[in-house]
Amino acid sequence: MTFLNLIGVEKSFGSQVVVQRFDLAVERGEFVTLLGPSGCGKTTTLRMIAGFERASAGEIRIDGRDVTGLPANKRAIGMVFQSYALFPNMTVAQNIGFGLKVAGKAAAVIRARVEEMLAMIRLPDLAERYPYQLSGGQQQRVSLARALAPSPQILLLDEPLSALDARIRLTLREEIRALQQRLGITTVFVTHDQEEALSLSDRIAVMNDGALEQVGSPGEIYNRPRTRFVASFVGELNTLEAEIVDADVGALRIGDAEVFAAEPIRGGRAGERRSVVLRPEAIRPDERGAGINVLSGVLKHVTFLGSVVRLHVQVGAAELRSDVFNSAAYSPPERGATIALGFRREDLIVLPAS
């Protein structure tokens, strides 16, 4: 059942349209991420859900109720900010209990809830500390506890991990996901970090230039990007120029080699040029067999990336990257060697005509 519904939502600042006709339906308890580059409108969309920005057009519904014109303090929404936004004049306990105090809850209820929240974020001993006495990771945990303490309808996370160092970011990311699943709270997360989006979300809404490009599960977004932008923004990829040989059987020509897509090429016709993309991990050196497309190229150089070894192979005018899992037994081919690059038909993504 749809819990949060954005219907044709738009936002303009003067003549500048920042968000254009945005439709998104979020299920109860779902974790949806708005992913996109800086300035794509994802934070503005989140701020409209929170009530900090008024939508220029469209409708925002929470649990069936139209909240488009409702002020932020009446929406029962929990928000976590990139800059933590803890109240500097209040202790950790006062910060967490603030929303409950505003709601007029009894002191004993507030105290019990604050203790529960502190235990939840695993900071039970820091109740009397001030925000400036905490690390960035601790501050963001407190911010999360503060947002959750009044039991909001929806949790909004505005790039909450961006200001943290890499190690803390990873830990907190897992904690946020675990908490969200335990509490079953409907969550909208904003990030420009594809790894965060892919690892955290039930679904991802990829945005570009104020518009929604694609909504889907992390697997769909990564493996079946519907637009050139989604393909290029999410994950690494190789782009090749191809010519359609037979659209009905998904046949294309790349240089001298004929390759096949798993499905017919929608809207394609013979002779038409299309861009095709391949993920580096989908390309396997020296793999052949039934249903495997093969391209031949010259190994230019090899990059060691720890768990992965990346081969840079010149195929015609394009340089393809192929990722091979590293192991002690693996030794890459010599530089300059001619190697065959195999990939499954399902891994060949034919982009729509631009």
Added chain:
Amino acid sequence: MKRGHIGAWLVLVAGAAYFLAPLIATFEFSLRMKRGEYSFEAYRVVFATSEFQGAFLYSVVQALATIVVGALIVTPTAYWVRLRLPRLRGVVEFITLLPLVVPAIVLVFGYIKMFSSSSILPLTSTTFGADALLMFGYVTLSLPYMYRAVDTALAAIDVRTLTEAAESQGAGALTILFRIILPNIRSGVLSGAFVTFAIVIGEFTFASLLDRPAFGPYLQLVGANRAYEPSALAMMAFALTWGAMGLMQLVGGGPVAASRR
């Protein structure tokens, strides 16, 4: 010691002498009321007079009222301008600077003209009205200092995000202003308050022309008729000002200031 250091010390000593010599001389003179010995007789005489007590108390009450009214006008205004009307900042700053440009005598003549017994709002006709008019005059006079102190304190915190964080917790405008913003700009408001206090305690023009029994006109009266007591009063006024400035430094502490360090 290097030559540069000696030069710096000479400048420092000369500067200190320029400020301290008149002060020491005034203090020394204030102690000479009893012939042939140093004493605090002038201070005792000043404290003992009912005029001093009345004028000082009147000005202290005026100063406190000015601080409360000034803070209540300036804090929400500066906060709102920063939060919602940043484009109006220049205009508001210009308006707050006007009391430095328009002389106090011009302001008070304007007030008398506008609020005289023949006007729609005859504030000068009653004691309470005249006291209120004086207080509002002091609010105007202290506006440049109060606004700047509050605005600088607001610049040091993330007003927008703190406001939104409080809103997302269900807080309304008044709760946000009094429970989040004000405590976090406390040092700025108090700095403005102490400057206001110092201004009001020594102010002469407004109080004299509105014929109010304030400390400023009392200082002038004593200065015109007595020898040692004016020096004692000058020292006391000086001590008050420095006390206010010292308190300004002290109130810069606390968790909010620590978070900025």
